Amino acid sequence: MSVRYDWYQSETKVVVTVLLKNAADKNYNVSIEARRLHMTADGYELDLNLQHNVVVERSSHKAYPSKVEITLAKETGVRWESLEEKDKAVATAAPSKAQAKNWDLLVSEEEKIDEKEAKGETALNNLFKKIYSTSSPEVQKAMNKSFSESGGTVLSTNWNEVSKEKVTVKPPEGTEFREWEK
Incomplete structure (x- = not known):
């Protein structure tokens, strides 16, 4: 199964963000070579032939709760037109499949x-x-007023009703409301 990913670059690095929740639990593995990036995780695979060379020793990766971030150190400060190397014969013969x-x-x-x-x-x-x-600003006002005036026991979205008077405390059934002693 493939994974969703995106990338961005600066003058010195390319950062590939792979969307994969709990990657550490999925035994993820990242392999970085001069022109190749390969990542696997229990049933997931990402294999990219990079457009330009990277410096393997200065590249790294880190897992977060919802993603894996792979930082590739550029060998030269060239701006990459794309992350992957394009097959020139295919690129000239077929229209680009790039989509927004x-x-x-x-x-x-x-x-x-x-x-x-x-x-x-x-x-x-x-x-x-x-x-x-x-919600509309009117509904937001109703929610704020009802929640704060009732001590968190009422949440109303009806501003016409809430605006007329103070919202009374309505504790859950079987409980009683007590004011804090001063």
């Missing part, structure tokens, strides 16, 4: 994965954050 990345789609896919992994209170907090961030 749809970053919104990529972010939404990651959000879906995060939502599936979230459980309990984390999932509930994520839901409230999503509702708040996509």
